[in-house]
Amino acid sequence: MSEQCVPPASVVLVSGGSRGLGLSIVEDLVGSGLRVATFARSITPELAKLADAEPDRVLAGAVDITDRAATTEFVRTAESSLGPIDALVNNAAIGQDSLHVHTSPDRLANLIEVNLTAPLLLTRLVLRRMLAGGRRGRIVNVTSICARRGFPGLVAYSATKGGMEAATRSLARELRDRALVNCVAPGFFASEMSAVLGTDQLGAIVRRTPTGHLTEPAEVLPVIRMLLLADTNIHGQTITIDGAAGS
Numbered sequence: 001m002s003e004q005c006v007p008p009a010s011v012v013l014v015s016g017g018s019r020g021l022g023l024s025i026v027e028d029l030v031g032s033g034l035r036v037a038t039f040a041r042s043i044t045p046e047l048a049k050l051a052d053a054e055p056d057r058v059l060a061g062a063v064d065i066t067d068r069a070a071t072t073e074f075v076r077t078a079e080s081s082l083g084p085i086d087a088l089v090n091n092a093a094i095g096q097d098s099l100h101v102h103t104s105p106d107r108l109a110n111l112i113e114v115n116l117t118a119p120l121l122l123t124r125l126v127l128r129r130m131l132a133g134g135r136r137g138r139i140v141n142v143t144s145i146c147a148r149r150g151f152p153g154l155v156a157y158s159a160t161k162g163g164m165e166a167a168t169r170s171l172a173r174e175l176r177d178r179a180l181v182n183c184v185a186p187g188f189f190a191s192e193m194s195a196v197l198g199t200d201q202l203g204a205i206v207r208r209t210p211t212g213h214l215t216e217p218a219e220v221l222p223v224i225r226m227l228l229l230a231d232t233n234i235h236g237q238t239i240t241i242d243g244a245a246g247s
């Protein structure tokens, strides 16, 4: 590693690591030798099993990302049990399945709170602690191809993902060399969130995807691992992983 580089991550906070892509990220990073703290509103049996098997390297909590006090407390607990956090993966999010005109004002506000406001606050919290401790680090924001390519039923969701990508570009300029911050933007993959898509919609996505298949979480993991661990100068970028479906 050259002296100018931000060191590879060793203690990572992953939001929404109870299932779907988040659980895969946690498993992958633990397998890569990192210590991982993760939270979701409820802890699934799969996550509990991993935390039980690796008590010195995995901490799992039942925390709602919109609860600022609980989130702050979890970050404190994570640092006392795993060590100072030097990386964050903003993965937790909620989906949408309603035309804009049928989305209630409360639901719209909820989408923005969970997918945009709360990750920005969590980023602020982690960065303040990291920079106060004199550490440099890494941040990966999980966004979506929907930030770039429109999809009906996902107006507010897309706005939050585009917001995170815009914030990432400005944050990179603010942070300079103190932390590397980037986004990964997956295409549609099978999960609880995308289960609302019907066979026709999934078929249409596959047909317009040059690689001929939906994105697999396993295809996203190497990119996140690289952004957290590799000696790179990648900063303020969004890396799209969708088989060119959104181009």
Ligand SMILES: NC(=O)c1ccc[n+]([C@@H]2O[C@H](COP(=O)([O-])OP(=O)(O)OC[C@H]3O[C@@H](n4cnc5c(N)ncnc54)[C@H](OP(=O)(O)O)[C@@H]3O)[C@@H](O)[C@H]2O)c1
Pocket: 015, 016, 017, 018, 019, 020, 021, 022, 039, 040, 041, 042, 043, 063, 064, 065, 066, 090, 091, 092, 093, 094, 114, 142, 143, 144, 145, 185, 186, 187, 188, 189, 190, 191, 192, 193, 194
């Ligand atoms: N699935 C796709 O097609 C797709 C495509 C592109 C991008 N993405 C992005 O990929 C990421 C993971 O999506 P996924 O498909 O794996 O979703 P998922 O299976 O629905 O998992 C979402 C995770 O976030 C947690 N979460 C949701 N609301 C939360 C809250 N208020 N507080 C704390 N944790 C919360 C969930 O746990 P609880 O519900 O227990 O809180 C769960 O662990 C998201 O950022 C999503 O936008 C997904």
